[in-house]
Amino acid sequence: MPWFVKIETGIVPKPEFDRYIPAHKAYVQDLIDRGHHPKTGYWGERGGGMMLFKADSLAEAEQLVAADPLVKNHCVTYQLHEWRIVMGDLM
Secondary structure, X not given: OOEEEEEEXXXXXXXXXXXXXXXXXHHHHHHHHOOOOOEEEEOXXXXXXXXXXXXXXXXXXXXXHHOOHHHHOOOEEEEEEEEOOOOOOOO
């Protein structure tokens, strides 16, 4: 299963963004439970973040990202890329 990376930028005020964090955490837990091995976090300088995860295809990765409450509620813009690891081990 290939790795994908979603790089996101926050586009709403922090109080609005924070309203969707509990739903986003539940979404990430669901990805964990379904075997997508997400690794997620935010930039130290605030305003965006990144998630690495596994999916069977780019089409599936797009569907998974579209289900993120931060995406569904227009809190972020994002780029999605397949990430081909050259060295290192993520599982």
